[in-house]
Amino acid sequence: MLKIVALAGGVGGARMADGLAQALPAAELTVIVNTGxxxxxxxxxxxxxxxxxxxxxxxxxxxxxGWGRMNETWNAFQALQLLGGPAWFQxxxxxxxxxxxxxQRLNAGxxxxxxxxxxxxxxxxxxxxxxxxxxxxxxxxxxxxGELSFQEYFVHQQCAPAxxxxxxxxxxxxxxxxxxxxxxxxxxxxxxxxxxxxxSVDPILGVAGVRQGLSARPVVAVSPIIGGTTVxxxxxxxxxxxxxxxxxxxxxxxxxxxxxxxxxxxFVMDTLDAALAAQVQAxxxxxxxxxxxxxxxxxxxxxxxxxxxxxxxx
Amino acid sequence: MLKIVALAGGVGGARMADGLAQALPAAELTVIVNTGxxxxxxxxxxxxxxxxxxxxxxxxxxxxxGWGRMNETWNAFQALQLLGGPAWFQxxxxxxxxxxxxxQRLNAGxxxxxxxxxxxxxxxxxxxxxxxxxxxxxxxxxxxxGELSFQEYFVHQQCAPAxxxxxxxxxxxxxxxxxxxxxxxxxxxxxxxxxxxxxSVDPILGVAGVRQGLSARPVVAVSPIIGGTTVxxxxxxxxxxxxxxxxxxxxxxxxxxxxxxxxxxxFVMDTLDAALAAQVQAxxxxxxxxxxxxxxxxxxxxxxxxxxxxxxxx
Numbered sequence: 001m002l003k004i005v006a007l008a009g010g011v012g013g014a015r016m017a018d019g020l021a022q023a024l025p026a027a028e029l030t031v032i033v034n035t036g037x038x039x040x041x042x043x044x045x046x047x048x049x050x051x052x053x054x055x056x057x058x059x060x061x062x063x064x065x066g067w068g069r070m071n072e073t074w075n076a077f078q079a080l081q082l083l084g085g086p087a088w089f090q091x092x093x094x095x096x097x098x099x100x101x102x103x104q105r106l107n108a109g110x111x112x113x114x115x116x117x118x119x120x121x122x123x124x125x126x127x128x129x130x131x132x133x134x135x136x137x138x139x140x141x142x143x144x145x146g147e148l149s150f151q152e153y154f155v156h157q158q159c160a161p162a163x164x165x166x167x168x169x170x171x172x173x174x175x176x177x178x179x180x181x182x183x184x185x186x187x188x189x190x191x192x193x194x195x196x197x198x199x200s201v202d203p204i205l206g207v208a209g210v211r212q213g214l215s216a217r218p219v220v221a222v223s224p225i226i227g228g229t230t231v232x233x234x235x236x237x238x239x240x241x242x243x244x245x246x247x248x249x250x251x252x253x254x255x256x257x258x259x260x261x262x263x264x265x266x267f268v269m270d271t272l273d274a275a276l277a278a279q280v281q282a283x284x285x286x287x288x289x290x291x292x293x294x295x296x297x298x299x300x301x302x303x304x305x306x307x308x309x310x311x312x313x314x
Numbered sequence: 315m316l317k318i319v320a321l322a323g324g325v326g327g328a329r330m331a332d333g334l335a336q337a338l339p340a341a342e343l344t345v346i347v348n349t350g351x352x353x354x355x356x357x358x359x360x361x362x363x364x365x366x367x368x369x370x371x372x373x374x375x376x377x378x379x380g381w382g383r384m385n386e387t388w389n390a391f392q393a394l395q396l397l398g399g400p401a402w403f404q405x406x407x408x409x410x411x412x413x414x415x416x417x418q419r420l421n422a423g424x425x426x427x428x429x430x431x432x433x434x435x436x437x438x439x440x441x442x443x444x445x446x447x448x449x450x451x452x453x454x455x456x457x458x459x460g461e462l463s464f465q466e467y468f469v470h471q472q473c474a475p476a477x478x479x480x481x482x483x484x485x486x487x488x489x490x491x492x493x494x495x496x497x498x499x500x501x502x503x504x505x506x507x508x509x510x511x512x513x514s515v516d517p518i519l520g521v522a523g524v525r526q527g528l529s530a531r532p533v534v535a536v537s538p539i540i541g542g543t544t545v546x547x548x549x550x551x552x553x554x555x556x557x558x559x560x561x562x563x564x565x566x567x568x569x570x571x572x573x574x575x576x577x578x579x580x581f582v583m584d585t586l587d588a589a590l591a592a593q594v595q596a597x598x599x600x601x602x603x604x605x606x607x608x609x610x611x612x613x614x615x616x617x618x619x620x621x622x623x624x625x626x627x628x
Contacts, residue, residue, distance in 0.1 A: 092389075096393075101397040
């Protein structure tokens, strides 16, 4: 039996995880998910990346937006807005039901990992999905307008402020959730999904023991940057604001070559960036150049199969 | 200009208030609502009687159940239940939107009366609706199984435990909401709606200054007990468990005749109880015997008009 671990953020991570879930028996896949963007809103404890991953794996996800649920209704949100409630974070009705259930259990002291496990069972998600930590590690975005909480930056201000850095509050003391380090230790391959390196993957890497665990296993990252931009999200804009040209090669450099003390034993980049493969190779990171755009479930499966084959050779 | 005050609990109170709202210009009516059944559930601050009154006055109420909203959807509740969330208190989607908006504002320190005023404006409710107090006065029900919170008794245990008494926690220190005592002071007539005397009206009467204010104004109560039982709710069962025969006359006795230091200058009872009118008269409470069942909006209006005419003569 193989043991494959995926590190995932939101939409790109969820799609990659779905491809892997199609390609592998459920028992062979563990998805470790970013919690840096978790936040409290209207008293609800919301875990956007975890929900996007779980909804996608459950087949409940909204295929158009990438976040939220399909066939969602918006009656609570409309009623809330009529009463002057905040409109900047959209909340579907079924989504609110999940937030209410999770918030009640978190407030009762249950760990997020246990709640996620139970929710996955109820939703029919068969691979193991783990939040990286049960301890909050809220992403704080240093910007030209001062430090902002992640959702304030990401949703409310729509990533407009220029970023100057990131901080994951409390990460020094955050313990990996039960199962996280074991999964990494036993992994035949770890796949860093095409998620935002700064705000989706770095909070996972920053939890105690994760980076060290990865350094002993084959690790392949998939570039979220394609042709200098992203399918979704502000990763390219962040690279540029940090004075790094947003390219697939820059993503490879961000994680670093294993031979130079970094993480990667392989790197997956889009055919659109084939010209950059030599640069990546020159960093001593073996590249796989392929079509990485995941439009359909079939795209996800094909990409997952290619990455598994490529990564296992490293 | 007349000044009419209605004291209201849930469904019966809401229907009576609606009749009065039809019968009177909006500026002439103030509805003071019980908050003893307010509670927190799933982190949401829920005010069942206030919502029933406001939804009914706004024309948003569910005419079948009497509580909740018409054309409601239940997607959040279903999603919650799938995840093992509590099913004993039903929450519609639009209703949840209102609870989220209210909870956010209460948690930010805004008084319930101000929130209610703003919600009424958004919902198009034109009469003034006031919670009796901005301070919580949670109803505690003493039962054969020990003391229960009201919703635990009322909804979760469906009024099964036999009651032995009631307590409104903190009522000694609860201040009337701004406008409550002024409305009573200026009232040409106060109407105690056909609400549960024990758990809907008594918490209103128990707030400092209310009973004293009423004692200087004409006060007419409408019996919630008809033919020994109620249209809705456990009032008759409560009377019986407290060893009082549940009759319209017992309701009149509960509030008492003005001439004997009680509240009432008049009492409205159903034609079904015409035989008890002499008993009420004998307590020195002038009775009005009429059809008090409010099946349709027209029923509510007719009853309201009759009560206004009767009450103003007292």
